[in-house]
Amino acid sequence: MESNGKPSTVQVVLLATTSALTAVFYSVYKKRTTTVARLKEAKKVPIDQDLKKYLSDIPGRCVPYAVVEGVVKSVKETLNSQFVENCKGVIERLTLKEKKMVWNRTTHLWNDTEKLIHQRTNMVPFDLVSHDDAITAAVRVVRPLDSAELDLEMVYENFHPTVQSLSNVISYFISGERPKGIRETEEMLRLGESVTGVGELVLDHNLVKLQPPKQGLPYFLSRLDHQSLLSKQERGVRVWRALTLVFGTAACALLLLLLWRRYEHHRRTREERSILREFKEQQRRRMLELNVDEEAVSPGACTVCLSQERSCVFLECGHVCACGPCYQALPQPKKCPICRALINRVVPLYNS
Numbered sequence: 001m002e003s004n005g006k007p008s009t010v011q012v013v014l015l016a017t018t019s020a021l022t023a024v025f026y027s028v029y030k031k032r033t034t035t036v037a038r039l040k041e042a043k044k045v046p047i048d049q050d051l052k053k054y055l056s057d058i059p060g061r062c063v064p065y066a067v068v069e070g071v072v073k074s075v076k077e078t079l080n081s082q083f084v085e086n087c088k089g090v091i092e093r094l095t096l097k098e099k100k101m102v103w104n105r106t107t108h109l110w111n112d113t114e115k116l117i118h119q120r121t122n123m124v125p126f127d128l129v130s131h132d133d134a135i136t137a138a139v140r141v142v143r144p145l146d147s148a149e150l151d152l153e154m155v156y157e158n159f160h161p162t163v164q165s166l167s168n169v170i171s172y173f174i175s176g177e178r179p180k181g182i183r184e185t186e187e188m189l190r191l192g193e194s195v196t197g198v199g200e201l202v203l204d205h206n207l208v209k210l211q212p213p214k215q216g217l218p219y220f221l222s223r224l225d226h227q228s229l230l231s232k233q234e235r236g237v238r239v240w241r242a243l244t245l246v247f248g249t250a251a252c253a254l255l256l257l258l259l260w261r262r263y264e265h266h267r268r269t270r271e272e273r274s275i276l277r278e279f280k281e282q283q284r285r286r287m288l289e290l291n292v293d294e295e296a297v298s299p300g301a302c303t304v305c306l307s308q309e310r311s312c313v314f315l316e317c318g319h320v321c322a323c324g325p326c327y328q329a330l331p332q333p334k335k336c337p338i339c340r341a342l343i344n345r346v347v348p349l350y351n352s
Helices: 008-043 051-057 166-175 226-289 322-331
Strands: 062-074 088-104 109-125 126-129 138-141 153-161 178-191 194-204 207-211 220-222 312-315 345-348
Touching: 008 062, 008 226, 051 126, 051 194, 062 088, 062 138, 138 194, 166 178, 166 226, 194 226
Parallel strands: 138 207
Antiparallel strands: 062 126, 062 194, 088 109, 088 178, 126 138, 153 178, 194 207, 194 220, 312 345
């Protein structure tokens, strides 16, 4: 805190940062809360023989936000895993990431980082069907890659370490980057996987479709059941609420601290001005008692005897207002004649 009571640049930046983070976390928290509320209100529609009739009888032949649980089934083609035999699916995601260590010049530590080199996603049309093989009804999943949670299974993972050599080690220390290797993964949504879809359920030309909902609601395709998906979202809400409370409390505490210090500065300033006015009034009366003309008194004269030059610096207040004999004559406990602060020690003042 600066002596004038104004907050420093660091404190202003800290207050602005915590306030901004609180606003961001609160925004995410409110959005997640809305998502959980809509997930609870979403209508669970079973995949059965009456599905098309049910949709054709409701207005617009559409359920704006529905929960559908079923088994993944390909429409025509399937995708074969490039690394695992007899592994078939409808969505395949191949990812290459470079793992390396980067030297942090501030902490003087090597930190692990990961850089995406390449990612490709392949997809074929697929349906969600009932767990009962006797039921022929199906729900076509539209634009699955637009889902907020595309829950794919990791079917293959391999790490290819970087070959180390003496020249490479030297260049790593010069550049501040030390490659560790390439991480290769394959994720798939496999045939026969149980999936919970949450979105807009619509009957379109005798084809039941699950597609991204309108009004900005999240679209889900998860291998969790509805209740587990809801519990996961609720845990996320609790995390964002905790972050909002922590950073909000920190921002409020910092703001109150700055306001309190500002108030204390103004209070001390008022007290000092009041003491100074009182001191000047006492000095004026002292001059009248001694019958001394104010203009005849030197600006550097002792404020007690008004005759000798000031020669003492009082600490910790820092006032220079008395000569040595007058300081010695002050009653115990010795206090500054101007501000009434206790005098811890005295430093002689030498005028050159």
